[in-house]
Amino acid sequence: MNDEDIIRVYPVIDDEPEKIYEKLESRVFVFEELSENKLVPPGVGDMVLYEELDLLRQNVIALARKYGFGDINHNVGNSLKLKFDKELGSLIYEKMKITPSVAATLPMWQFLNLQLLPDVVFWRWGNSKEHFYSERRNYLGTQWWRYYLFSDSEESLKIYSKLNDAEIAELYERSGSRGLPEHIFEISKWFAQLSRNILIKNEREMFRSVIKRYNAELGFRNYFSLDENDKFSIFKNCFDDTAGLK
Known part of the structure; x- marks a missing residue:
C-alpha cells in the first residue's frame, strides 16, 4: 500500500475547547506554529505527520488568499464567501484522506479550527465561538461534511x-x-x-x-x-x- 492510500487520522485537542478559545481570543486569533512533540494523537489510527499538517495549512491559506485573506482592504461579499466555503470543503475532502468515521471525531475538527487554521476561521466568521468548536457548526468539519x-x-x-x-x-x-x-x-x-x-x-x-x-x-x-x-x-x-x- 502506498502512503497516499493510507487512511489518516488527525491530532485532537487535549484541553477544554473553551479554554483554548479564550487563549486564542487573547492573541486576536493569530496562528502560532505547532510544536510537533505536543501534538495529541487520537486513540487509534495512523496520525498524519507534522509535515502533512503544515502542507494542509499551506493549501488552505493559498486558497483563502484568492478570496482576500490577509488583505485588510478586501471585503469579501456573501456570494464569494459561499464559493470559498464550497472550494474549501472540496479541498480538505481531497487532501485529508479521512473516512466518515474519522470525520465524526469532534475533537479533531476542534484541533483544526482552534490550532491549525484559527486565522482562517476568524477571517471567515469573526469571533463566533460555535464556528470554532461546536458540534454542528464548527467551520472545517461543516465544510467537509457538506461536500462529502x-x-x-x-x-x-x-x-x-x-x-x-x-x-x-x-x-x-x-x-x-x-x-x-x-x-x-x-x-x-x-x-x-x-x-x-x-x-x-x-x-x-x-x-x-x-x-x-x-x-x-x-x-x-x-x-x-x-x-x-x-x-x-x-x-x-x-x-x-x-x-x-x-
Missing part, C-alpha cells in the same frame, strides 16, 4: 454548486438525514425539479416545510425498502400538499 454528502456523483456535485447557503443549512442541519444514502441529494434534486415551474412566495420556508413533512412521512416507512420512484412519489405528495397544489 454530495460527493457521490457529478450530478450531485452539480446540484451542490447551485445551492445557496440557506438551502445547504436546511439540508445539512435540519434534513434529519441520519446518514441515509442519497437522502440529502434526492431532496435537493427533487425540490429544484418540482419548484421550477411554479411561483413560490417564500422559498426557504417552503423548502423547510417540505423537508419536515417528507421526513415525517419516511418515519412511517422502512427507508431501505423504498426504491427511488417510491421516494419521489412520497416527496411529490409532500411538495404538492405544502404548495397547495392538491
Whole structure:
C-alpha cells in the first residue's frame, strides 16, 4: 500500500475547547506554529505527520488568499464567501484522506479550527465561538461534511454548486438525514425539479416545510425498502400538499 492510500487520522485537542478559545481570543486569533512533540494523537489510527499538517495549512491559506485573506482592504461579499466555503470543503475532502468515521471525531475538527487554521476561521466568521468548536457548526468539519454528502456523483456535485447557503443549512442541519444514502441529494434534486415551474412566495420556508413533512412521512416507512420512484412519489405528495397544489 502506498502512503497516499493510507487512511489518516488527525491530532485532537487535549484541553477544554473553551479554554483554548479564550487563549486564542487573547492573541486576536493569530496562528502560532505547532510544536510537533505536543501534538495529541487520537486513540487509534495512523496520525498524519507534522509535515502533512503544515502542507494542509499551506493549501488552505493559498486558497483563502484568492478570496482576500490577509488583505485588510478586501471585503469579501456573501456570494464569494459561499464559493470559498464550497472550494474549501472540496479541498480538505481531497487532501485529508479521512473516512466518515474519522470525520465524526469532534475533537479533531476542534484541533483544526482552534490550532491549525484559527486565522482562517476568524477571517471567515469573526469571533463566533460555535464556528470554532461546536458540534454542528464548527467551520472545517461543516465544510467537509457538506461536500462529502454530495460527493457521490457529478450530478450531485452539480446540484451542490447551485445551492445557496440557506438551502445547504436546511439540508445539512435540519434534513434529519441520519446518514441515509442519497437522502440529502434526492431532496435537493427533487425540490429544484418540482419548484421550477411554479411561483413560490417564500422559498426557504417552503423548502423547510417540505423537508419536515417528507421526513415525517419516511418515519412511517422502512427507508431501505423504498426504491427511488417510491421516494419521489412520497416527496411529490409532500411538495404538492405544502404548495397547495392538491
